[in-house]
Amino acid sequence: MPKAYVFTRYGGPETEALVEVDRPVPGPGQVLVAVRAAGVNPVDWKQRTGYRRPGESGSYAFPAVFGNEVSGVVEELGEEVRDLAVGDEVFGRPVEGGYSEYALLSVDLIARKPAALSFADAATLPVAAATALDGIVQLGLPSGATVLVTGAGGGVGVAVVQIARARGLRVVGLASEGKKDLVESFGAVHVPAGPGWTERVRAAAPEGVDGVYDLVGADVLTEAATLPADPAKVVTAGAPAEDVEKLGGARVTRFRTSDRLEAVADLVVKGELDPHVTRTFPLDRAGEALRAVEEGHARGKIVIEVAR
Incomplete structure (x- = not known):
């Protein structure tokens, strides 16, 4: 039986386990993918605690498989799938988790992986890179404008910085002192986090x-919202909608479509976006990968690679 990394109930790391699961069977409009890589994101451990993304309701069926972005090879087609074939290399958002040897993907949340894109890099795009692109498009700032990115040294943050720079924006990146070199390597002006950071942004x-x-x-968002003249030019992917709306801004509106996945893959192929995978872990060490993200130690993206 295939293996998957799961959480067995809501709670902390003590709820996690590597277990054997039934091989998924694709339904109409779905494909079964032999997973080659799975991206690790903060939302993964947050879901273990009971967190719900905007618009979600209900509870998970336990054991619930971790993971919200994967790449791999199509193994089996469900009914009504016309544009994909067994053997196609793809990436996308899994239906029920991706830290696993096999995952189901819906055809409206999947894209073909370009040959020039590695499986590891492709597995970072459906959540981190697509979220970054969605938010920059939503802000709609003209070339030459200045955007502040808080959390600029994380997996989404480095993607935001790069996409903003590719669109001609000047970027000020708020991150820890230890991530200064990383943030600056992607063309942003680094501002160290910590007390007094807003004054440092104004100086920069x-x-x-x-x-x-x-x-x-949290407090970083509240303080950041005081900086632009127009509060509508504040978007967040790090706080609930109600927190940012009371400040005059908005939560990032996600466009979870195949077209958006193709767009971010094209940015990588053109050299405008480096997914910046800094560490990889095998599936049987998925817990270590998750801890690195949950404890805030990740510099760039962490990926779980599934051996074949």
């Missing part, structure tokens, strides 16, 4: 901040 951007892409939430 004396002509003002035109927009904010927040990936931290």
Whole structure:
């Protein structure tokens, strides 16, 4: 039986386990993918605690498989699948988790993997890179404008910085002192996090901040929202909608489509986006991968690779 990394109930790391599961069977409009890589994201451990993304309701069926982005090879087609074939290399959002040897993907949340894109890099795109692109598009800032990115050294943050720079924006990146070199390597002006950071941003951007892409939430979001002249130019992927809406901004609106996946893959192929995979772990060490993200130690993206 195939293996998967799961959580058996809501709670902390003590609920996690590597277990054997039934091989999934694709339904209409779905494909079964032999997973080659799975991206690790903060939302993964948050879901273990009972967190719900906007629009979600109900509870998970336990054991629930971790993971929200995968790449792999199509193994089996469900009914009504016309545009994919067994053997196609693809990436996308799994229906029920991706830290596993096999995963189901829906045809409206899947894209073909370009030959120039590795499985590891492709597995970072459906959540982190697509979220980054969605937020930058939503801000709609003109070339030459200045955007502040909070949490600029994380998996989504480095993608936001790069996509913003590719669109001609000046980027100020708020991150820990230990991530200074990382943030600056992608063309942002680094501002160290910690008390007094807003004054440091004002000094780094004396002509003002035109927009904010927040990936931290809480007090950082509240302080960041005071910087742009137009509070509508504040978006967050790090806080609930109600937190940012009371400040005049909005949560990032996600476009979970195959077209969006193809767009971010094209950015990588053109050299405008480096997924910046910094560490990989085998499936039987998925817990270690998750801890690195949950404890805030990740620099860039962490990926679980599934041996074949």
